[in-house]
Amino acid sequence: MTVISTEKDTEALTFRLVAEFDAGVERVWRIWADPAQLQRWWGPPTWPATFDTYEFEEGGRAAYFMTGPDGEKARGWWRITALEPPRLITFVDGFADENGDPVPDMGETTATVTLEDLGGRTRMTxxxxxxxxxxxxxxxxxxxxxxxxxxxxQVDALLAEDVPV
Structure with a gap:
C-alpha cells in the first residue's frame, strides 16, 4: 500500500494524507497532468472517474463524475489555483449536480498536493x-x-507502466 499516514486535524480544519511511490517526481507529476492517467486512479476501483473537462493550468477547470457499481453518478468539479511543476498543485473542489454546476450546500474545499523527491522515490502529501x-x-x-x-x-500499477511523456 502506498499510503503511509493520514491525519484529521479538527483545529486546523484539515485532512492530510501522505503516500510514497517507487517513481521519480516527474513520473508522479504525470499522473496528475495527464487526464488519461488521472481518471485511471482518481476514483476508487468501485467508483471509477471520468473527466469531461480537464484544463491542467493555473485558473483551469475540471469537471468529472465517478460511476458507482449500480450506475449512480457522483459529480465533482475543480478550479486549479496554483501549479508549480513538478512539485505543487492547489485546487478548490466541490460536488456538482447532474448539469455539472456546483452544489453550494456541500461547500468547497481546497486541496494542496506536494511532491517531494526522496532520491528516486516520491512522497506525495x-x-x-x-x-x-x-x-x-x-x-x-x-x-x-x-x-x-x-x-x-491503484497508482503503483499505473506508475509501473511505460507511459510516454
Whole structure:
C-alpha cells in the first residue's frame, strides 16, 4: 500500500494524507497532468472517474463524475489555483449536480498536493482544507479517507507502466 499516514486535524480544519511511490517526481507529476492517467486512479476501483473537462493550468477547470457499481453518478468539479511543476498543485473542489454546476450546500474545499523527491522515490502529501468542523466530519463520514486510500492503491500499477511523456 502506498499510503503511509493520514491525519484529521479538527483545529486546523484539515485532512492530510501522505503516500510514497517507487517513481521519480516527474513520473508522479504525470499522473496528475495527464487526464488519461488521472481518471485511471482518481476514483476508487468501485467508483471509477471520468473527466469531461480537464484544463491542467493555473485558473483551469475540471469537471468529472465517478460511476458507482449500480450506475449512480457522483459529480465533482475543480478550479486549479496554483501549479508549480513538478512539485505543487492547489485546487478548490466541490460536488456538482447532474448539469455539472456546483452544489453550494456541500461547500468547497481546497486541496494542496506536494511532491517531494526522496532520491528516486516520491512522497506525495495531499492536504485538504475545510470551511468548518461540520464539513470535515461530514466528508470523513462519507468515506473520504477510505476512498482516497483505495484510489491511491491503484497508482503503483499505473506508475509501473511505460507511459510516454
Amino acid at each position: 495531499m492536504t485538504t482544507a475545510f470551511g468548518s468542523v461540520e464539513q470535515l466530519t461530514q466528508m470523513v463520514e462519507m468515506g473520504m479517507e477510505e476512498g482516497l486510500r483505495e484510489a491511491l492503491g
